[in-house]
Amino acid sequence: AQKITQTQPGMFVQEKEAVTLDCTYDTSDPSYGLFWYKQPSSGEMIFLIYQGSYDQQNATEGRYSLNFQKARKSANLVISASQLGDSAMYFCAMREGLTGGFKTIFGAGTRLFVKA
Amino acid sequence: SAVISQKPSRDICQRGTSLTIQCQVDSQVTMMFWYRQQPGQSLTLIATANQGSEATYESGFVIDKFPISRPNLTFSTLTVSNMSPEDSSIYLCSYWDRENNEQFFGPGTRLTVL
Numbered sequence: 001a002q003k004i005t006q007t008q009p010g011m012f013v014q015e016k017e018a019v020t021l022d023c024t025y026d027t028s029d030p031s032y033g034l035f036w037y038k039q040p041s042s043g044e045m046i047f048l049i050y051q052g053s054y055d056q057q058n059a060t061e062g063r064y065s066l067n068f069q070k071a072r073k074s075a076n077l078v079i080s081a082s083q084l085g086d087s088a089m090y091f092c093a094m095r096e097g098l099t100g101g102f103k104t105i106f107g108a109g110t111r112l113f114v115k116a
Numbered sequence: 117s118a119v120i121s122q123k124p125s126r127d128i129c130q131r132g133t134s135l136t137i138q139c140q141v142d143s144q145v146t147m148m149f150w151y152r153q154q155p156g157q158s159l160t161l162i163a164t165a166n167q168g169s170e171a172t173y174e175s176g177f178v179i180d181k182f183p184i185s186r187p188n189l190t191f192s193t194l195t196v197s198n199m200s201p202e203d204s205s206i207y208l209c210s211y212w213d214r215e216n217n218e219q220f221f222g223p224g225t226r227l228t229v230l
Contacts, residue, residue, distance in 0.1 A: 045159075045208065103164060104161070108157075
């Protein structure tokens, strides 16, 4: 079964608007972390944001925020005020605790296109 | 955070040969990971490499094909053995920064097998 699901292969957003990239996950481990990474065409993996399963507040990092809904097992990334440089591939990932072997696994990714 | 580097950055190899990829971290880390990213795909975990023990491989990956060494807390190697064109991918090493709850990635090794 898929542990990380990203259902949007591609998304378009107008420059300066906000966009939400969806991510759902599945785990029985009570302790886990959720991540979002950006991968531009250069191929590097750029860490954006982290949410721990016990964190009470939604994580925010500048223009990035993570809409964490634990009961629904969703961890959507919200990018506000999109910029042309935000065009890239975005991966949602989950790191499980002891029962998951402390491994980080990735979703299929969403390619974001920012239009001028 | 520690700096993580990989060598080579890219290579073109003939089928049937082997390539060893090196990963160096500039501080000691407990867990290192090797991932594969096939063209247009997501990252797939190959194995977890802990110092002083055998690597733990994920389903679909075997030691004979992807032997891994972890001689100390700053270094690891992944060998891609008896290569075929299907092994053409980007191979990334990674480590977990427990203090900052962040997983860092090396720049990747882009492998093309002819």
